[in-house]
Amino acid sequence: xxxxxxxxxxxxxxxxxxxxxxxxxxxxxxxxxxxxxxxxxxxxxxxxxxxxxxxxxxxxxxxxxxxxxxxxxxxxxxxxxxxxxxxxxxxxxxxxxxxxxxxxxxxxxxxxxxxxxx
Amino acid sequence: xxxxxxxxxxxxxxxxxxxxxxxxxxxxxxxxxxxxxxxxxxxxxxxxxxxxxxxxxxxxxxxxxxxxxxxxxxxxxxxxxxxxxxxxxxxxxxxxxxxxxxxxxxxxxxxxxxxx
Numbered sequence: 001x002x003x004x005x006x007x008x009x010x011x012x013x014x015x016x017x018x019x020x021x022x023x024x025x026x027x028x029x030x031x032x033x034x035x036x037x038x039x040x041x042x043x044x045x046x047x048x049x050x051x052x053x054x055x056x057x058x059x060x061x062x063x064x065x066x067x068x069x070x071x072x073x074x075x076x077x078x079x080x081x082x083x084x085x086x087x088x089x090x091x092x093x094x095x096x097x098x099x100x101x102x103x104x105x106x107x108x109x110x111x112x113x114x115x116x117x118x
Numbered sequence: 119x120x121x122x123x124x125x126x127x128x129x130x131x132x133x134x135x136x137x138x139x140x141x142x143x144x145x146x147x148x149x150x151x152x153x154x155x156x157x158x159x160x161x162x163x164x165x166x167x168x169x170x171x172x173x174x175x176x177x178x179x180x181x182x183x184x185x186x187x188x189x190x191x192x193x194x195x196x197x198x199x200x201x202x203x204x205x206x207x208x209x210x211x212x213x214x215x216x217x218x219x220x221x222x223x224x225x226x227x228x229x230x231x232x233x234x
Contacts, residue, residue: 004160043207044121045161045225091160103149103213103221105174108160 002027004094006109013082014117020067021077021112023092031097034068035106036077039089048090051075079114087116120144122226124210130232136198139229143192143212149173150187151223152195153209161209167193168215200233207231 003026013019025034036048051059051068058066063083067076079086092109123142131137143150149168153161164183166174169190178185182201187193197204207230211223 043209043228043230045209045211047222047224050222093160103168103215103223105151105163105166106153106161106223108162110158110160 002094002107004092004107004109006092006112008112010113012115017082018080021090023075025073025094029096033095034075035093037091082116084116089113122210122212122224124226124229128230131200132234133202134199139195139208141193141210144224147212148215149213150193151211155207155209202233205233
């Protein structure tokens with residue numbers, strides 16, 4: 001079974017600074033996808049960034065980037081120029097690739113609560 | 119494009135009562151997921167539908183939980199009878215059936231259930 005571990009229950013960053021959230025995962029699969037989701041207090045889960053395991057290049061989305069280390073099974077999220085609106089729970093998630101064409105479920109970590117201070 | 123709709127947003131019941139949650143996915147999304155998110159944990163899949171067929175219900179407590187997706191559109195999740203440990207947020211998500219590499223799950227706002 002696949003597992004996702006987020007070892008930082010809480011992180012804090014000052015506005016305009018950079019913060020990195022950690023995630024490790026365990027899988028025997030070679031082809032899969034990794035995600036970071038943001039869940040603000042309103043509870044609507046929003047996709048932040050996606051990484052496909054077969055791609056060596058790290059994904060970036062504006063101020064968000066990842067450091068994907070496949071051999072180490074590590075997938076960290078870097079938020080640059082942090083803003084007050086970045087305050088939320090961040091979940092790392094894994095999805096295996098199925099050859100049937102059917103999408104598979106997301107397996108989530110326990111989350112990291114990010115606080116952004118002035 | 120309207121997002122995933124869920125109702126009710128909040129529900130308080132006593133143990134042994136029954137409760138039902140409703141989800142309307144994004145129009146055209148063939149795949150629908152129900153996740154349970156217990157406080158302090160990440161969401162855990164309860165059941166996944168593709169159109170009106172069940173793809174994965176391996177973690178659904180079938181002695182008390184049931185779900186259906188008639189006509190392959192909206193879905194209902196029911197708990198009967200509820201236990202204290204069912205207190206959680208129930209999230210519904212949907213995705214378009216297409217290239218799995220591009221599949222993105224869109225989440226609804228969730229239903230927060232408190233069992234007393």
